[in-house]
Amino acid sequence: MVDRMLTTVYAGIDCYYTERLQRYGSTPRGVDWTCSASQELRFVQLMKLCDFEVPFSLNDVGCGYGALVGYLARRHARAEIDYLGIDLAAAMVRRARPMWRTHGWATFITGNAAPRPADYSVASGIFNVKLDQSRRLWERFVAVTLDNMHATSRKGFAVNFMLAQLPSSHHARGTNLYRCLPEKWGRHCEREFGSSVAIIDGYGQAEFTLLVLPKGMQPWIYERARGRDGPRIPLPPTCGPNLRHGRA
């Protein structure tokens, strides 16, 4: 019964992002970010999970048009990554494949969960827009997605959420956004998966990133989560490659 309910959630997400893609093209706006800088700031936090010194495989759940591939190619050009992007919206995957055709290490499939185990999994922004679903059903969707990510990640996974506002805030009511406190899903991951959880926040908009790792592994992750200054990186492309040419 619950799974049938989730089918309607998946259908709603597919419909929503297909419409966004048709409207804004394969650009940050097409996946609900204001700009590529804002989008990539989230990638910076999520990718603190990964050790780029050794080759690794990566599942990108809710990959959209594959913006993470462009980010990885620019920021971690020397890293050896086996990337799989998974998205509910077939239209997104159809757009991603030709867009990143020259990046032989990146592949894309349509689906609601990764079909393969990988070293790491990440999901950026996929829990933010709950559309008109009830909070209860949306949290079921979050829990199932986290379960899948845990089951298919050998070295850990990372997700981000919008931070709950004060109850008095007008943002807190009557929106189609899902917000929560870090403790809610952080504790869920500790309890259900026996994982260690690091929380990253304070990087801009009211949101946070959870880095979820097998218990006792990789204590360096906490140092990364606190923010280790790395080298400055090349700028993201302006407005996405297509916008400059007026295709959006």
Added chain:
Amino acid sequence: MGRYLADIYVGGLLDQLNLRFGPNEAITEMLALQKEFDIFSDKHSLEHSFGLLNVAPVGSWANRRGWYRYLDSLRQRPSDRAGQNGHDRLISALKEHLEAGQPIPIHFSCHGSQKDERVRFVRRLKQTLVYSTQEFVTISLPVTAIERDRRKRRAGRT
């Protein structure tokens, strides 16, 4: 900005700037973006930086290009800092402010270039908005009112 983009886009453009550099979450995110990507730097043009932030007229490519040409034209304008043109002043003002680490919002406005053609950065905190107690630093861009219809413009000259 009439020479570069239609008048009706100017208000929306200033609104976009004031939303992205506004109080609380907005300016905090901008600080984080500057720290991570060095968005405002002498290595990048204003066109590149604002394009990256997607701050530009929406829904009109001609006006979007016009906005970028306006930003480039600031190289020909003076600024309130001696020896620095308007384009570079805008970059250095934003860079210095965002890297100072204080999440103080920036209010963008414009002024007539006939009276003062400089790009101005007012570092002194001020209650810029009559309906708000929020204090801002201010950046004011020089703009010129120009008749967009060439025939009328020519007729006006004679």
